[in-house]
Amino acid sequence: MRAYLIRRLWQGAVAVLGALLIVFVAQRLAGDPVALLLPMDASEEDFAAMREALGLDRPLPVQFLVFLRDAFTGDFGESYQWQAPAMPLLLERLPATLELALAGLAFALLLAVPLGVMSAVYRGRWVDRLAKVLALMGQAMPGFWVGLLLILFLAVRLQWLPAFGRDGPLHLVLPAVALGWYPVAAMTRTLRSSMLDILDSDYIRTGRVMGLPERTVIWRYALRNAAVPLATMIGVYFANMLGGAFVIEVVFAWPGVGRAVVDAVFARDFPVVQAGVVLSAVIFVVVNLLVDLSYGFIDPRIRHA
């Protein structure tokens, strides 16, 4: 377990380092930052002075190390648009994004768990077919389009729910559905197939023979084991939702990290874009690490392996 933990931590560190390297290289590709910072009529000496001040005259590996040092303290420079440090700007918006992603995950599970269980129990019946159709649709309908349709029908036509902004739990509903839409398909299929395996196993048969009510057998004993593969997927999907939130936030004018980064791309506000990419990579790595470590809690059989 200890060796495994160390290996996973090391992998996570390599991944974050890789993300930082990509961000650094992209920054160099973006062109000369000095040209952006200085007025058009600046002299050659001004340029040289500015380069020296920013450390751009030093060799690239040294620049990368400086970049790393700053990155570890969360310093990605000042936003050109807001004249404020980039990372804190995004961290301020992180709760909104996490809230949205958690709500999206909750919606996905709320739909996927009953659907997955029912379609295994009633294999080949209408629930199973419905789940299959939903799964196919889920993968073919991009979340942002689902979002637009939700706005059209539930906000504009029926006026049941608000469409834009973040102002109370009702505002969370439509964006969460749009964001949680996509993983429902995969979650349902995963749960269905693990349920099918489990329902075939000896201990379930024993339970039935002992005369336990079918409801208890399915929801209490079968689901608990069948949920393990699903649980391992949740982290990946949660992390992906944080990325997917970038687009959904724009659709619903949700004041989160994603929208800030998209705005920054348009404004060529590079420090904010960089901070956003590194932030999402770090969250992604940490979430996946936590999921890996939690296997033991979810399924005690793995602890001894």
Place this chain on the structure above:
Amino acid sequence: MPERREARVPVVSCVVLGLVLLCAVAGPWFAPHEASEIALAESMTPPFWRSGGSLDYPLGTDMLGRDILSRIIAGARVSVTVAVYAIALSGGIGAALGISAGYFGGIVDAVISRLIDIQMSIPAIPLAMLFAAVLPPGEGMVITIIVLTYWTWYARIVRGEVLSLRERDFITVAKVAGVSSPMILIRHLTPNVLNSLLVLATLQFGSVIVFEAGLSFLGLGIQPPQVSWGGMLADGRNFIEVAWWLITMPGLAIMASCLASNLLGDWLRDTFDPKRRIT
């Protein structure tokens, strides 16, 4: 466990994909209007089955009176162009790296596997933002971003397959017979992973269309005056209260193409790998 019937050829999927390809190749020949033809007098015409609609503009018009159907046909061209280049490049690069990693092992495998890990630990959309901020927008940028995101799909799966193929007798025999490494890679390994590549490419088609639409919707992908489905949705979004067809029609085009390619991909996978047929 009862076995499922032999899956039928997904005719509808093939027809839909054929239609999309036809629009991409020959769209300008049969589109009722020029995609960018502005007719302000006809602006916001609803689809033909609604009152006020006409068969001149079967799916209605947008705020500038441009024909939605013609624009969807024109958008197919962009989507397919992007998808074809992106699939060919990411498939080629991914497969080459995957085969090398699986066959050579050791340091080559370690480096490529680490690259895959790193790539996969950065969520695709934020990474796309990074490149969108750096590269000049347009088709080239979209293709680059997609290739950078998707090569791992191919590399991972191909690597896994080659790892098991490598141990098979026919490869050992080839090695003993003195066949050179490049020759083994090209003549003996590549044909054995072609099935998987074809399945992945088919599935990727739908995925790329959605990805490109997302980027273009954000305004970071295909730029006007070029027509893209995602861009049409972005335009239509501002008129969501008055013209529902602006955001439904292009979305349906995206959904239909993606659904068709997913169904076809699943069918191909089941056909190539009978073990998977039992679900």
